[in-house]
Amino acid sequence: MKKALFLALAMTATTSLAAPFVYPAAWTADQNTANKRGGEFRNYTLSDFKTMNPFTSAEATSIPGTMELGAGLFMQDPRNNEFIPKMADGPAVVSNNNKRFVVKIRPGMKFSDGQAITADDWITTWKIHTDDKVGSNSYDSFFINDKPIVIKKLNDMTLQFDFPTQSSTALSIMSYTPWPDHVFGKAYRAGGAEAVKKMWGLGTDPSDIVSPGMWTMESYKAGERAVFKANKFFGEWNKDSKGNALPYLDKYSFRIVSDLNAGLAAYLAGQIDSFGASKADDLAQIKKAIDAGNLKSVLKANVSPNATSSWIVFNWNKAGDPAKQALFRDVRFRRAMSHIANRQAMVQLALGGLGSEVYFSTYPIFKAQTDAGIAAGAPQYKYDLAQASKLLAQMGYTKKNAQGYLTDKSGKVLEFNLATNAGNNVREQLGRIFADEAKKVGVKVNFTPIDFNALVGQLTAKGENRPFDAILLGLSGGTNIWPFGVNVVPCGTNLHSYNNPSDGKCLTSQEQLMTKLYYQGDAELNTAKRLAIGAQLMKTEGELQPVVYLVGTNYHVTFNDRLAGEYPADLMDAYYGSRNVALTFIK
Amino acid sequence: MIPFLVRRFFQAIPTLLLASVLIFFVISLAPGDFLTPARLNPGISPEQIANLQASFGLDKPIWVQYLYWMNNMIFHGDFGLSFQYTQPVLPVIWPRIVNSVWLVLLNLVFFYAIAIPIGVYGAVRQNSFGDKAINVVLYFLLGFPSFFLFLIVIYFILQIRNATGWDIPIGGMTSNNHDQLSTLGQIWDVLKHLLIPAAVLAITDAAGLTRVIRGLMLEVMRSDYIRTARAKGVSERSAIWKHTFRNAIVPIVAGIGGLLPAAISGAGFVEVVYAYPGITPMLLTAINAQDLYLIAGFTVISTVLLIIGNALSDILLAVVDPRIKVG
Numbered sequence: 036m037k038k039a040l041f042l043a044l045a046m047t048a049t050t051s052l053a054a055p056f057v058y059p060a061a062w063t064a065d066q067n068t069a070n071k072r073g074g075e076f077r078n079y080t081l082s083d084f085k086t087m088n089p090f091t092s093a094e095a096t097s098i099p100g101t102m103e104l105g106a107g108l109f110m111q112d113p114r115n116n117e118f119i120p121k122m123a124d125g126p127a128v129v130s131n132n133n134k135r136f137v138v139k140i141r142p143g144m145k146f147s148d149g150q151a152i153t154a155d156d157w158i159t160t161w162k163i164h165t166d167d168k169v170g171s172n173s174y175d176s177f178f179i180n181d182k183p184i185v186i187k188k189l190n191d192m193t194l195q196f197d198f199p200t201q202s203s204t205a206l207s208i209m210s211y212t213p214w215p216d217h218v219f220g221k222a223y224r225a226g227g228a229e230a231v232k233k234m235w236g237l238g239t240d241p242s243d244i245v246s247p248g249m250w251t252m253e254s255y256k257a258g259e260r261a262v263f264k265a266n267k268f269f270g271e272w273n274k275d276s277k278g279n280a281l282p283y284l285d286k287y288s289f290r291i292v293s294d295l296n297a298g299l300a301a302y303l304a305g306q307i308d309s310f311g312a313s314k315a316d317d318l319a320q321i322k323k324a325i326d327a328g329n330l331k332s333v334l335k336a337n338v339s340p341n342a343t344s345s346w347i348v349f350n351w352n353k354a355g356d357p358a359k360q361a362l363f364r365d366v367r368f369r370r371a372m373s374h375i376a377n378r379q380a381m382v383q384l385a386l387g388g389l390g391s392e393v394y395f396s397t398y399p400i401f402k403a404q405t406d407a408g409i410a411a412g413a414p415q416y417k418y419d420l421a422q423a424s425k426l427l428a429q430m431g432y433t434k435k436n437a438q439g440y441l442t443d444k445s446g447k448v449l450e451f452n453l454a455t456n457a458g459n460n461v462r463e464q465l466g467r468i469f470a471d472e473a474k475k476v477g478v479k480v481n482f483t484p485i486d487f488n489a490l491v492g493q494l495t496a497k498g499e500n501r502p503f504d505a506i507l508l509g510l511s512g513g514t515n516i517w518p519f520g521v522n523v524v525p526c527g528t529n530l531h532s533y534n535n536p537s538d539g540k541c542l543t544s545q546e547q548l549m550t551k552l553y554y555q556g557d558a559e560l561n562t563a564k565r566l567a568i569g570a571q572l573m574k575t576e577g578e579l580q581p582v583v584y585l586v587g588t589n590y591h592v593t594f595n596d597r598l599a600g601e602y603p604a605d606l607m608d609a610y611y612g613s614r615n616v617a618l619t620f621i622k
Numbered sequence: 623m624i625p626f627l628v629r630r631f632f633q634a635i636p637t638l639l640l641a642s643v644l645i646f647f648v649i650s651l652a653p654g655d656f657l658t659p660a661r662l663n664p665g666i667s668p669e670q671i672a673n674l675q676a677s678f679g680l681d682k683p684i685w686v687q688y689l690y691w692m693n694n695m696i697f698h699g700d701f702g703l704s705f706q707y708t709q710p711v712l713p714v715i716w717p718r719i720v721n722s723v724w725l726v727l728l729n730l731v732f733f734y735a736i737a738i739p740i741g742v743y744g745a746v747r748q749n750s751f752g753d754k755a756i757n758v759v760l761y762f763l764l765g766f767p768s769f770f771l772f773l774i775v776i777y778f779i780l781q782i783r784n785a786t787g788w789d790i791p792i793g794g795m796t797s798n799n800h801d802q803l804s805t806l807g808q809i810w811d812v813l814k815h816l817l818i819p820a821a822v823l824a825i826t827d828a829a830g831l832t833r834v835i836r837g838l839m840l841e842v843m844r845s846d847y848i849r850t851a852r853a854k855g856v857s858e859r860s861a862i863w864k865h866t867f868r869n870a871i872v873p874i875v876a877g878i879g880g881l882l883p884a885a886i887s888g889a890g891f892v893e894v895v896y897a898y899p900g901i902t903p904m905l906l907t908a909i910n911a912q913d914l915y916l917i918a919g920f921t922v923i924s925t926v927l928l929i930i931g932n933a934l935s936d937i938l939l940a941v942v943d944p945r946i947k948v949g
Contacts, residue, residue, distance in 0.1 A: 077798070082907055083899075091708040167673040170708075175667045236709040254801065257717040258899025259794055290794065293894050293903035297793050300776050301897070304783055304792050329784040488654025488912070495661050510664055520664035529661065529668050 056121055056141070060276040061114060063618045064603040067275065067283055074621030075262075075286035076598065079298050079307045083258050083291050087244055088235040089214050090163050093172045098252070099212075101263055101287065105273060105617060106248035107210035108138055108194075113602065113611040116403075116515055118206040122152070122213075127196075127206070133560055136196040136205060137189065145268035146215050147244075147251040154188040156213035156247070159220035161186045164211070168228035176208055180554075184208065201558040203517045203565055215245045249273075249617060250287055262288040273617060283600070283620035302593075303330055309594040309613075315387030321593055331596035337589045339608035340391040340399040343511030344587040345465055347372065347453065351534040351542060351581075354500040359451065363504075363533075364542070367426045369580040373416035374423035377472045381586045385464035389591070393584040395573050400590075400609050401518040407566040408573030416580065424476050432477070441477035450479035454493070455507040457484035465585055466507050497535050506532070507585075515610060517557050517565065519572060524553040533581040545579040597621055627933065634929045638922070642692065645921045649914055650684050656705040656912045678705055691915065701922065702915030706908070711919035715901065719886045721795060722893070722900035726885045728816050732824030733831070740828070741835025745843060746862060748836075760829035768826050772895040775822050791815045793897035819896045823889055831874070838870035868942065875942050879935030883927040 060066060080096040089099035109118040109127075120126060122144060127136040144152040164171045165183065177184050182199035189195050196209055222230040235244065241252035250263035263286065270280025290307055292298040299317055302310035303324050312318050324330035349369060353360040362368050378392035394415040397404050409415070416422075432441040432449050441449040453470065455462040463484050470480035493503040510530070513520065522530040526546050527539025534542050541547045549572055556568035590609035594601065599622050601607070601614040657674055660666050675681045679690065694700040701711040740760075744753045763771065779790050791797065795815050796808075803811055842848060843866050851865050886901065893900035901920070908916040 075798075083904065085707045086709070088708070167670075168677060170674050170677045172666075174670050174673070175665060178667075181667075181669070232708055236713070237707065238709075238713055256796065256899070258721065258904065259796060260798075288798070290897075291899070292793065292897040293906075294897070296773065297895060297897040300780060300792050303780055306792070306798075324784075327784075486653055488652065488658045491658045491661055492654060508662070510662065512664060522664045522667065530664055 054141075055272045055274045057274050057276060058281060058615065058618055059112075059114075062602065062606070062615055063600045065599040065601065067279070067600060067618070067620045070279065071599075071620045071622065072283050073285045075288055076284050076616065076619055076621075077288050077290065077306070077308045079290045079292050079301065079310070081292060081295065081298065083293075084237065084255065084261055084289075086236060087239055087252065087255075088232070089212065090169050090171045090219070090231055096289065098255070098261060101261075101289070102244070102246040102250050102252070102266075103212035103248040104250060105269065106212045106246075108140075109206045109210045111207075111515075111611075113606045118210075121210070124192075127209070131197075133201045133205075134198045136198075136209060138194050138196070138209065140192045140194065141272060142192060144247075144272050147246045147266040147268060148215075149268065150215065150217055150245075152213060152247055153191045153216075154194050155191075155216040155220065157194055157211075158186060158188050159216040159223065160211065160214045163214075163219060163223055163228075163231055166228050166231075169231055173211065176211070201560065203557055203559055204514065205560075207514060207516055213247055215247070218245050249282055253286065258291055258293075260288060260290050262286055275618065281617040283618070284616070287616060302595075305330065305595070307595075308598050312591045312593055313389075313588060315389055318389070318591060318593075333592070333594055333596065333601075335592045335604070335607070337389060338592050338613075339590045339610075340393075341511070341588045341590050341609045342398045342400050342513055343509055344393040344396075344398055345462060345507065345509040345585045346393075347376075347469065347505055347507045347583045347585065348494070348532045348581070349451075349505050349583075350501050350503050352499050352501045352536055353504075358447070359504060362449075362451075365430060366578075366580060367430050369583065370416050371423040371426040371476075372473075373580055373583045374419045374426070375472050375476060375478070376469055376583055376585055377418045378586050379418065380472075381465050381468050384468060385461050386586060386588060389589045390586050391589060393587045394577065395584060396520065396523065396576060396582065397518045397569070397573060398513070398587060401513075401515045403515070404518050404566060404569045404573070407570040408577075411567070411570035411574050413570065413573040413577040415577070418472075420472070420476050427476065427478070435477050439474070439477055440479045448479055449477065450481060451504040452481045452483065453505045453507055454483055454485050454490055454503060456487035456490050458487070459484075461588075462507055462509070469507070469585075494532050495529055495535075497539075498537050501535065517569070519553055519556070519569065521553075521557075524572070524576075525550040543579065545575050546581075549575050549579075623937075626936075630929075630933045634926075637929065638925060641925045642695075642918075642922055643688070645918050645925075646688050646691065646914075647684065649912075649917055650687075652912065654912065655680050656914065658912070678703075687914075691918070695919075695922070701919030704908075704916040705913045706911055706916070711916050714916065715904065715920055715923075718899060718901040718904050721898070722887070722889065722902070723885050724812070725816055725820055725889050725893070725898060725900055728813075728820040729823050729889060730881065730885075732821050733827055736824055736828040737831035738835060741832040742839055742862065742867060744832065744836040745839030745866075748840065756832075757829075760825075760832055763826045764829035766826065768823070769891040769895055771826060772819070772822060772892055775818065776895070779818070791818075795899050815898075819889070819892045819898060823892045834874065835870065838873065839866055842866045842870045872939065872943050875938050876935055878938060879931035879933070880928070882931030882934065883924040886927060887924055 084098050085094055086092050087098045092099050107121055108123040110121045112119050122141055124139040124141045127138045129136055140154060146152060161177060163169055164173045165177045167174065179199050179202055185197040187195040198205055219231060222234055237255060237257065241254055244252040246266050249266060249269050251266045253262040253264040255261045265282050265285055273281040275281055290301060292301060298310060299320065301307045312321060318336055321332065321334055325332055325334060349363040351360065351364050382388060382390040382392060391399050393399060395405060395408060395413065397408065399405055427441060431443055434442050436442050436448065453466055455466050466482045470482045473480045490506060494506050494508065496502055520530060522528045525531065526541040534546065541550060552568055552572040556565050556572060559565040559568055592607055592613040594613065598619060600619040607613045656678065657671055657680065660671060679687055691702050694702060704711050704714050707714045740756055747753050776792050779792050782788060783790055791814055795812060797811050800808060800811055848861060848865055852861055889900060890902055893902040905917065905920060
């Protein structure tokens with residue numbers, strides 16, 4: 036009895052002693068000095084939620100993705116991109132050539148139902164994510180080069196991660212959200228993957244939902260609104276710099292609007308508190324409403340580039356048309372095409388002035404990496420029609436026919452087909468601008484928008500004779516740790532779209548070098564060294580020009596005056612967003 | 623009556639079978655599948671795509687998928703699994719259908735309340751200034767793209783809100799504080815959200831029916847039996863509503879069967895523009911995402927309702943027009 040009492044006392048002592056995670060004061064431009072608490076942040080989303088289940092969810096804005104805010108072993112500091120311990124009690128202990136990470140869990144954390152968060156929750160979550168029958172979107176993040184990452188429980192509060200190779204993204208991979216073992220583990224052990232898939236559909240009673248993060252479900256109305264309430268146990272281990280429990284808000288809600296115009300209308304009417312304006316027209320309307328005094332809002336345009344870009348890729352595998360294959364494989368041709376791309380006009384005309392020029396697969400938002408690349412001499416083939424003509428002349432295209440198109444010795448016109456997905460107005464405009472500029476130097480571009488799915492089928496086709504000439508498309512996403520695509524850069528991967536023969540082999544020495552640099556950088560833990568490897572990769576890629584990068588959209592911030600606690604202006608960007616919801620409060 | 627219904631039931635079987643084949647295979651004809659966009663995601667490996675294909679059954683030949691689907695539908699009442707929601711189709715679409723039904727019903731009330739009196743007025747006061755004026759306005763609205771009109775209405779509501787501060791809803795089906803309201807307050811809250819979209823939709827659609835009623839009324843009014851009735855001294859009111867109108871609407875009653883599937887098919891673009899949680903926005907997303915079973919399941923349900931609706935029309939016709947007999 037005495038022993039039990041002592042144990043109980045000791046346990047309460049450790050919980051009360053457990054240090055909370057403190058959100059730095061520098062993360063907010065607007066300190067909550069008046070101790071304002073409560074209220075609702077009314078956000079919006081463009082498509083209806085599909086599930087509450089964290090293992091089957093695949094949406095950009097999702098219910099589990101909202102609940103899990105603030106729940107991860109580590110998180111990136113927006114000031115310097117460094118990882119800091121969040122649910123971890125301190126930095127990971129690294130051994131075995133940087134492949135083994137031992138992490139202690141912060142004591143005193145609880146799920147929204149009051150149950151303690153322990154190592155079992157991480158183990159179960161990992162097991163379910165990596166069961167291929169579940170179909171989790173996170174499946175791939177637990178493998179490196181098809182080799183699994185192994186996670187072990189050393190004791191209730193200690194985890195051990197074993198990576199198959201050294202990885203720069205290790206801390207990010209370890210930062211996945213732990214979901215309750217007493218809910219999902221139980222179901223999984225009883226009924227396997229099928230049982231997990233059936234859980235937490237949209238019809239689930241919100242009071243049955245258990246969250247480890249900042250928010251938990253309050254209500255969901257199909258196609259209308261999802262309301263989250265603060266997880267009261269989150270505030271026990273998350274404090275602001277003055278020791279107040281976080282989040283300040285009571286509620287966080289999403290109004291579901293099926294189209295951007297409806298979203299803009301709701302924002303202008305003051306029914307929602309923030310809006311992701313992307314078009315010049317939307318920004319103009321918001322500005323007008325603010326100037327007229329009808330809308331009390333903050334509007335910041337062109338805060339940063341977005342982590343996305345449009346590009347044109349040329350097909351190197353055209354065995355059926357050897358002349359075109361030779362053309363597309365000629366580096367002078369691809370450099371000429373980059374010189375033809377009038378990126379400034381594209382930003383002005385297709386993006387209404389709200390965009391950035393892009394020259395590399397690394398998006399300009401990842402500034403540290405792009406700056407390092409340019410400093411290392413990564414070339415940018417800027418708009419220069421004279422230079423393009425010169426390069427094409429070197430290839431033997433000196434004569435023009437009656438229509439003004441360049442021809443080779445046999446009189447064959449220099450032309451190719453360029454496709455993009457129909458219905459995407461911006462891409463259609465980009466393609467037209469490119470085709471118009473190409474005509475000026477005598478290159479005939481047959482530009483046709485086609486069905487999106489057919490286009491993706493062409494782009495991802497493998498083999499010696501792939502079914503396209505050139506495709507204009509865009510990719511997005513990625514992290515600022517190692518901002519190169521695992522499926523894009525290495526030879527043989529499915530988005531290595533310029534050269535994808537059936538054996539998946541590299542064609543040029545530059546591709547081989549890029550593949551090597553990709554894996555080398557991915558494994559490098561030292562940030563400076565990794566940036567240097569990335570710079571070499573950018574230089575090689577820039578010289579090879581397998582893909583001509585064009586432009587990317589920009590990120591704009593606008594939010595209602597009643598909200599406070601946003602990031603200082605220099606921390607806002609498309610990657611970190613405009614605020615940490617934990618520090619947001621209602622004035 | 624009973625033999626009529628039994629015959630209808632047996633006729634419906636091949637119709638439904640053929641419809642299901644068409645629905646399923648036409649949807650599958652589109653290039654790509656639900657997972658196509660995932661192939662462009664730099665973070666998803668080909669192995670994972672293959673896993674997902676297997677778990678959705680997309681790796682099997684299309685006719686095998688069809689047989690599985692039919693089998694589950696006929697013997698288990700299961701319309702398949704929505705890929706996006708990873709949930710059975712029926713519980714996913716049901717709340718949306720219910721929402722749409724409210725909007726469509728209110729819209730129909732407005733629709734008939736506008737079209738019938740104006741149509742009758744137009745026939746009785748043929749070519750009067752009022753008749754012409756109403757026609758011009760209605761035709762203008764009919765020719766206007768409806769979604770554009772909805773956007774203009776939203777614009778004006780925003781202006782009114784800004785000028786007066788009135789809380790006129792411009793989207794959705796309920797207010798933020800809906801759950802805290804009393805039952806009566808909740809009903810009023812939903813009605814408030816429904817009124818504008820339902821009315822705007824009814825006004826834009828009314829021109830067509832007005833014209834039909836006007837024409838039918840004119841035709842019947844010129845017939846001998848109306849002249850006889852009038853000569854017998856039947857009151858003008860009775861001549862118009864009891865004798866003329868009842869005979870004139872027979873062709874309209876014949877079309878009422880279409881209302882049943884229309885009620886669950888949602889109100890179209892108005893739902894998208896007003897961010898109304900009806901079935902249309904969901905179907906548009908499903909088509910975009912190639913969520914095969916969601917689209918196919920919904921289409922089968924509306925086909926069934928169309929068949930039931932047509933049978934109902936026939937029965938209604940017999941009620942309105944004693945010359946027509948069922949059975």
